[in-house]
Structure formats: C-alpha cells, structure tokens
Amino acid sequence: MYSKKVMKYFRHPRNMGEIKNADGIGKVGNPQCGDVLEVYIKVGKNKKGKEILKDIKVKTFGCIAALATSSVITEMVKGKTLNEALKISNMDIAKELGGLPPIKMHCSVLSAEGLRKAIEDYYKSKKKMN
Numbered sequence: 001m002y003s004k005k006v007m008k009y010f011r012h013p014r015n016m017g018e019i020k021n022a023d024g025i026g027k028v029g030n031p032q033c034g035d036v037l038e039v040y041i042k043v044g045k046n047k048k049g050k051e052i053l054k055d056i057k058v059k060t061f062g063c064i065a066a067l068a069t070s071s072v073i074t075e076m077v078k079g080k081t082l083n084e085a086l087k088i089s090n091m092d093i094a095k096e097l098g099g100l101p102p103i104k105m106h107c108s109v110l111s112a113e114g115l116r117k118a119i120e121d122y123y124k125s126k127k128k129m130n
C-alpha cells in the first residue's frame, strides 16, 4: 500500500521534536482521524538577505502517512525562502514520497497546512514586534 520511501521516512523520521524559542509554530489537527501535527520553525537570512527556513522540526501524533509526509517536508523546505516554502503543496509532498494511496492524501494536506500555519505565525509575531 505504501511506497518504499514512505516506509523509509516512517521508520526513520527526520527532524522530529520541537525547537525551543521557535520563531513560528503551526498546530493543526484532522478532526476526522484525530491526528495532530505541530511544526516549529526558526527563520534566518540567506546571503541575499532573504528570509529562509534555517531550521524546522515536527512533532507528529498520527498515522504512517502523517509521519512520513511531515518528516519529508522538513527536508524539502530547509534552506528555502519562506515564499518558496509556502508554494509547496500537498501534491508536491506526495510526489516526493513516490505517491500516497488516495485515502491517505489528506495526511499530506495536514503537513502542508502545518508548515503554512507556522510561517503565518512567524509573520504575525513579527508584525507585533514592529
């Protein structure tokens, strides 16, 4: 049912945990299955002065696909600018994993949404500071 890559990320998830003093936190849950995801980001700047995701960690309480998608997304976006990261869709995540069973596509939506919320949270707290 799952691709080899999904199982690989499920068995050895990357960047799991939380970041103390995170710049943004995104918490999302899926009311249907009850799975929960927390995304922590640390923002830095690249050589051109653009804001990038310097670090990202996730805490996932969910199914195999939730774990694999939230884990692979951390590797897909690390070092990317916030705008580039926002453009990553759940389809991109599923593709990166070699596909997901149709009934598991919503798990990738959860991961993409968690990341978006964490970035939004960062922008919100930045506004408060200015």
Ligand code: FES
Residues within 6 Å of the ligand: 030, 033, 034, 035, 062, 063, 064, 065, 066, 104, 106, 107, 110
């Ligand atoms: S079944 Fe809930 S996120 Fe996968």
